[in-house]
Amino acid sequence: MKKPDLVLVLSMLVVVGCGALFFGRRVSAAGDGKISGTVKLDGTAPHMKGIDMSKDPYCVKANSGSPAHLQIYEVGQNGGLENVVLYISEGWTGSASTSTEVPVFDQKNCMYSPHVLALDAGQTFKVTSSDQTTHNIHPLPNPMTGNIPWNQSQPPGAAPIEKSWKNPEVIPVQCNIHPWMHGWHVVVKGPYATTDASGNYTINNVPPGNYTVTAWHEPDQTQTQKVTVAAGKPGTADFTFKAK
Amino acid sequence: MRTRLRMWTLLAGATVVLALPMPAWAQLTQHDLASRLGMESHVGHLTGHAKDAKADYRRYCVGCHGELGDGNGENFPWVDPKPRDFQLGVFKCRSTPTGTLPTDEDLFDTLARGLDRSNMPQWSTFTKQQRADLVAWVKHYSPRWANEKPGTPIQIPAEPEVTADRIKAGRDVFARVQCWKCHGVLGQANGPSAATLTDDLGRPIAAFNFTEGARPKCGDTDRDIYRIFMTGLDGTPMPSYADNIKPDEAWDLVFYLRTLMSQPSKEKEMAKKLDLKPVDPNAPAGQQ
Numbered sequence: 001m002k003k004p005d006l007v008l009v010l011s012m013l014v015v016v017g018c019g020a021l022f023f024g025r026r027v028s029a030a031g032d033g034k035i036s037g038t039v040k041l042d043g044t045a046p047h048m049k050g051i052d053m054s055k056d057p058y059c060v061k062a063n064s065g066s067p068a069h070l071q072i073y074e075v076g077q078n079g080g081l082e083n084v085v086l087y088i089s090e091g092w093t094g095s096a097s098t099s100t101e102v103p104v105f106d107q108k109n110c111m112y113s114p115h116v117l118a119l120d121a122g123q124t125f126k127v128t129s130s131d132q133t134t135h136n137i138h139p140l141p142n143p144m145t146g147n148i149p150w151n152q153s154q155p156p157g158a159a160p161i162e163k164s165w166k167n168p169e170v171i172p173v174q175c176n177i178h179p180w181m182h183g184w185h186v187v188v189k190g191p192y193a194t195t196d197a198s199g200n201y202t203i204n205n206v207p208p209g210n211y212t213v214t215a216w217h218e219p220d221q222t223q224t225q226k227v228t229v230a231a232g233k234p235g236t237a238d239f240t241f242k243a244k
Numbered sequence: 245m246r247t248r249l250r251m252w253t254l255l256a257g258a259t260v261v262l263a264l265p266m267p268a269w270a271q272l273t274q275h276d277l278a279s280r281l282g283m284e285s286h287v288g289h290l291t292g293h294a295k296d297a298k299a300d301y302r303r304y305c306v307g308c309h310g311e312l313g314d315g316n317g318e319n320f321p322w323v324d325p326k327p328r329d330f331q332l333g334v335f336k337c338r339s340t341p342t343g344t345l346p347t348d349e350d351l352f353d354t355l356a357r358g359l360d361r362s363n364m365p366q367w368s369t370f371t372k373q374q375r376a377d378l379v380a381w382v383k384h385y386s387p388r389w390a391n392e393k394p395g396t397p398i399q400i401p402a403e404p405e406v407t408a409d410r411i412k413a414g415r416d417v418f419a420r421v422q423c424w425k426c427h428g429v430l431g432q433a434n435g436p437s438a439a440t441l442t443d444d445l446g447r448p449i450a451a452f453n454f455t456e457g458a459r460p461k462c463g464d465t466d467r468d469i470y471r472i473f474m475t476g477l478d479g480t481p482m483p484s485y486a487d488n489i490k491p492d493e494a495w496d497l498v499f500y501l502r503t504l505m506s507q508p509s510k511e512k513e514m515a516k517k518l519d520l521k522p523v524d525p526n527a528p529a530g531q532q
Contacts, residue, residue: 055436056425057526132528134422136483140444143332143388149444150343151476153483155421161487176481177425179440 034234035227036202039084039195039215042242045075051180058133059110059178068180071115072218073243080199081217081241083116087188088203089224090212094190102126102162105173105183107135107154112173112183116218118192119185121168127161129154134177137161139185141171147187151176170216184218206235215239277312283384285348285376292348292376294384300374301381308363313385323363326447333386334444336477337462342484344395345388351379353463360459398474401491403466406499406511408518414500417493419523421485423473426451429522431504436525441481449480454504469498 048070053059074082106113107129119125127137134155141147146167154161165171165187175181186192193201203213208229215223215237221244227235285292301309310317313330320327328335337354338346355375358366367375383389404410418424426441428434431454443449452460462472474494476484489497502511503520 134425136481138481138483143334143386146391148343148388148392149334149478151478151481151483152342153421153476153485153488155488158488176441176483177422177437179437179442 033206033208033229034202034204035086035088035206035211035213035229035237036200036234037086037236037238039081039086039199039201039217039239039241040079041073041075041081041199042079042240044243045073046243048073053110053178053180056110056133056178058131062109062131068109068111071111074115074197076197076199078198080195080197082195082197082199083114083218084195084199084201084239084241085116085118085186085188085192085216086195086201086203086237087118087186087192087214087216088190088206088211089188089214091210092190093209094207104128104160105185107131107137107175107181110135110178110181112181114183114194116184116186116194118194119165119187120192121166121187121189122164124162124164125185127152127154127163129156129158132156135175135181136177137173138176139171139173141165141169145169147171170220186216211235213237215241217241277384280384280390283380283389285352285379285383287348287352287372287376287379290372290376292373292378292380294377294380297374297377297381300370300378304367305378313382319363325359325362325449326445327363330382330385332479333388334479336479338395338475338478339397339471340395340475341398341486342476342478345392347394347397348376348379348383351382352376355379357463359461361461398471398486399491400467400470400474401495404492404495406514408514410496411499411503411511411514411518411520413493414496414498415520415523417489417497418500419527421488423497424523424525426481427454429525431455431501443481444479451481454501455506457506466495466498466502469501470494473497 051068051070053063053068071083076082103117103119103125105117105125105127108131110131110133117125129135134153136151136153138151140149143149147165147169152161165185168187168189171185171187173183173185191203191205193203195201206229208231211227211229212224213227221241223239223241225237225239227237229235281295283294306317308317308319308323308327309315309330310320315327315329317327333345335346335350338344338350340346340350352375355367355370355378358364370378424435425437426433426435428438433451433453435451438451441449441451460469460472462468462477474484474486474489476482499511502509503515505512
């Protein structure tokens with residue numbers, strides 16, 4: 001009686017195992033693949049100067065708790081670098097933006113939040129203001145790329161502005177009323193990610209394939225790496241930037 | 245006899261209509277300057293042709309705006325504000341929303357008006373046909389006109405009667421949207437943000453000073469002033485307020501701005517009688 005039982009259990013295991021493998025592959029092929037990693041800064045982070053907001057008493061008051069400083073190098077635990085944009089620069093064959101997510105670019109305490117906003121070309125985003133002071137939101141793309149510059153005011157209580165960018169480009173954004181306000185719209189084609197406070201990132205929805213991943217850090221530092229995403233096996237790519 | 249003539253006219257007309265579009269389509273697909281010489285402008289009943297403006301441009305405009313229309317003419321180092329780069333297709337004086345192309349009429353008007361406090365004179369000495377041709381020429385420098393249509397001009401309602409209440413309401417708008425941040429509470433271009441203003445190319449630029457008797461660059465009629473703050477001046481720090489000032493309020497603001505200007509006006513006299521005080525920059529938002 002013992003032998004047949006063992007055969008049965010073994011064959012059941014094989015069936016379940018094959019099923020799991022098959023199922024796993026199907027999920028990956030459906031766009032569950034990922035590329036993830038960590039971006040670090042080599043050496044000590046340069047000192048980020050404090051910002052003098054004395055032009056606008058509202059802004060001074062809004063930052064009285066923790067004084068604002070430049071956000072070029074935001075370095076977290078173990079040298080993790082924040083605000084690095086990662087995207088697929090080669091190998092992406094997917095169609096135009098399918099993301100229905102509408103990222104928000106907020107003007108808060110007279111700073112941009114987030115400081116760096118990554119976007120897919122054609123993806124709608126919202127510009128909001130949480131401040132009780134007038135801002136003008138003034139992105140400065142190069143009109144020759146097909147992205148057209150515009151300049152709109154947002155007084156206290158103004159409605160959000162909805163926009164999108166036509167083509168991939170790194171676009172500086174500024175407020176002329178508060179000249180320290182500098183942010184970035186990094187427009188790419190396909191899926192993207194931005195590093196968190198610890199420098200970690202995950203690009204989701206990447207089907208199996210061979211890719212080149214580019215890491216961008218302001219104002220114009222880029223690095224690339226070849227990454228392979230296989231069925232059920234996410235790709236990894238870690239980057240290290242040097243302080244400029 | 246008459247019907248036969250009409251038939252011939254119709255037939256000839258149909259032949260012309262059918263034959264015309266072919267070369268026009270071919271032009272739209274090419275992007276180099278030479279191929280864009282077919283660019284046209286339409287101002288009222290006039291049609292401007294880029295190719296007819298070549299001689300005028302070379303004689304009167306090339307010194308500042310340059311052979312390639314990039315604003316890099318031989319006078320470039322000596323003029324300030326700098327000549328416009330036509331290749332970018334970004335213009336200050338428009339009747340259209342921020343981020344859109346101006347209409348042909350907008351460019352036509354700018355040519356005649358000139359740009360006060362710059363080296364751009366009033367080209368009112370040209371005939372209207374010459375100006376229309378030059379508008380087409382200016383357009384042929386930017387690929388934007390091959391890919392985009394001009395924006396839809398903003399609607400400007402009829403100008404209401406000036407009243408004391410409207411001037412006071414205009415002052416509230418001036419305070420609420422914080423025009424004074426750059427233009428100053430008295431319109432003297434000395435607001436807290438005035439000193440650090442730069443244009444889209446990073447060059448220093450001054451806010452408009454209402455008190456020096458200068459004319460606004462994009463025109464000095466009431467409708468011009470209305471249009472300036474509603475559309476914004478693209479390429480400069482002046483944003484569009486179209487989303488934040490209602491049409492009726494916009495007229496109130498025009499009247500209040502008149503009270504700041506040094507030129508004599510009905511509004512200025514009314515403000516004097518009202519003993520209207522400048523806005524308080526330290527008042528919290530919404531409390532003036």
